[in-house]
Amino acid sequence: MPIAQRPARKKDIRQENEKLILEAAEKVFAEAGFGGATMQLIADVAGLPKANLHYYFPTKESLYRQVVQNIFQVWLQAADIFDAAPGPAEGIGAYIDAKMEISRRHPAGSKVWASEVMHRAPVIQDYLENTLKDWTDGRMAVIQRWIDAGLMDPINPRHLLYMLWATTQHYADFGHQIETLNNGKPLSDKDWAEAKVSVKEIILKGIGVVPVGKNTG
Amino acid sequence: MPIAQRPARKKDIRQENEKLILEAAEKVFAEAGFGGATMQLIADVAGLPKANLHYYFPTKESLYRQVVQNIFQVWLQAADIFDAAPGPAEGIGAYIDAKMEISRRHPAGSKVWASEVMHRAPVIQDYLENTLKDWTDGRMAVIQRWIDAGLMDPINPRHLLYMLWATTQHYADFGHQIETLNNGKPLSDKDWAEAKVSVKEIILKGIGVVPVGKNTG
DNA sequence: TTACATCCTGACCGTATGGTCAAGATAACA
DNA sequence: TGTTATCTTGACCATACGGTCAGGATGTAA
Known part of the structure; x- marks a missing residue:
């Protein structure tokens, strides 16, 4: 009943x-x-x-389009962190944290985005050309300012952004491979914390930034 | 005629x-x-x-299976470089170069692999569980040995490998996005060289390795 | 030249899929 | 209550797809 x-x-x-x-x-x-x-x-x-x-x-395509657009919104939210930061240690560190968290909480969304881009972005090409391009240019400028202020090494800002995207999204897009290599078990809280720390440590040190709370000597 | x-x-x-x-x-x-x-x-x-x-x-699936297997072979070849190296500067540096070259020359293959893994590896799960798992364990051991010998920072070898895969394959899998952000033009020889150098610089410095030819001071 | 194995391909088939529709059910509102 | 707008859904349709097959073409070997 x-x-x-x-x-x-x-x-x-x-x-x-x-x-x-x-x-x-x-x-x-x-x-x-x-x-x-x-x-x-x-x-x-x-x-x-x-x-x-x-x-x-x-149509199936209209449903798909809506799904991809929603993902893009979540994705852009993590961007705000970048601007609010006084320097690369806080900005990039927090951005990595935020994107890792998205990979953990919305792996499906990340995969849909990856799949869409791999297939030459048939439905969101305009997003790439406008919204994403503008966002990227803006962030590159921020990074360049940090470099000019001597807060980090003079690396290529564009390729740093690509590295941030690639590394963080890898934990969602290749989650199945990672899980398989983790003896078939999903990453634990501890595993995720370890992943975040590893990514942040290597990248921040790699661009000549000392994590917040430590001294530059 | x-x-x-x-x-x-x-x-x-x-x-x-x-x-x-x-x-x-x-x-x-x-x-x-x-x-x-x-x-x-x-x-x-x-x-x-x-x-x-x-x-x-x-069948369509048998054709697909053959394609994926061929990709896996190319992918594994780049692994040999790792073992022949005396230390992380040469081994990891050359591995990045090799994988970036694969991303440039075989982007389609990389995409097929990514797609297969994203869909929970329906046809190559056994490869992940056996061949890839063994390869990963072996390489983690090599990295650990380098760490123990004081040749690099004590980072987590597993997450370093994930970062290497993610960063290099990003240039193939997200090639369309990268091209769009490059004003719709494919990366030039110079762009690729810049990408390689950027990735190597950040990661090698990030793990406490000085590139070959430079002094540790 | 003959006999055989391999290769080629237009025509065909069953099925699964995206999408439609008409008729009914349910809420909104006068 | 009666009328209208919105929501629901089983049945249906046209198409496209993976796969089959019979019969012909072509190279091989004796």
């Missing part, structure tokens, strides 16, 4: 169903890729009939 | 067609993913009728 419920409001229904669908879609797109994912499987994961998906999202 | 040719030998025919198909498949799988790739498109790229593909490779 079904549990008695008071009727949901239409607004709530829409909001909740869209959320259900988007979460299911992110998971399925991440595990199967755009081509391998099926609307039927997404529907099953969301617990809704397939026709209902098409009521909220007219 | 077709050019007159002397008839090819059967052995050569098989060898050449398999090569044609495998090259086309690597390209198509990289750009569309396993699910998005079609035998018809692979056939078109290879310049052969679709039925001919099924003559040499009975």
Whole structure:
């Protein structure tokens, strides 16, 4: 016998169903890729009939587009940390922490993004050319300022950014490989802490920055 | 009018067609993913009728499996450099160079590998569990020996390896993003050289190694 | 030249997929 | 309560895909 419920409001229904669908879609797109994912499987994961998906999202591509856009938003949020910092030790250290946390909490999103870019960004090319380009240029300028102020080594800011992205996202995108090499077990809290520390230590030392709290001598 | 040719030998025919198909498949799988790739498109790229593909490779999955295995071989070759080196400056430096070169010359292969791992390695899980696990353990031991000998900082060897993989493969897997941020142009010889130097400088300094030819003071 | 093995390929098949639709159920609102 | 807007869904459709096959073409070896 079904549990008695008071009727949901239409607004709530829409909001909740869209959320259900988007979460299911992110998971399925991440595990199967755009081509391998099926609307039927997404529907099953969301617990809704397939026709209902098409009521909220007219096409598979429109659903996919929404998933990728949401990921991009999360991704950009981690960027704020960069600007609020007085120097590279805090800024880059906190950025690494934030991106590692995203890799841990939203691995599916990271995989969808990676897959999209690997396939030559068919649906978010404009994001790359505008939003991401602007963000990158801005951050490169910040890093260059730090270099000019003598706060870090004169490395190439662009390739430092690539290294930050690559290293942090690797823990999401290649999570299965990492898990396999960890004897098939997911990384523990301790493993994640160790990963964060390792990445920060190597990169910060590599660019001539002494972690916050230590002395430059 | 077709050019007159002397008839090819059967052995050569098989060898050449398999090569044609495998090259086309690597390209198509990289750009569309396993699910998005079609035998018809692979056939078109290879310049052969679709039925001919099924003559040499009975199923799409068997073709895909062969592609992934070939990539894994190339990937493992770069490993030899590690062992031949007397210390981290030469070993890790040369390994970065080799992997960056692979990213430049075989970007499609790297993408197929990344895609396979992201999808939980449905066809090469045994490679991860055995070949890759053994290789990783062996290399971690080498790094630990270098640490014990005081040739580099006592960092976590596992996470150093992940950083090496992530950073170098990023230039292949996210090549489209990098190209977009490079104003839509592919990286030049100079750009690649700059990338290599940047990666080596930051990582080697980050682990307390002075590049070959410089003095430790 | 003959017999055989290998290679080639257009035509075909069953299935799975993205998407549609019409009819009904449910909430909103007058 | 009656009317309208929104939501739900089983059944259906056209297409595209992986894969098959029969029969012909081509190289091999005696």
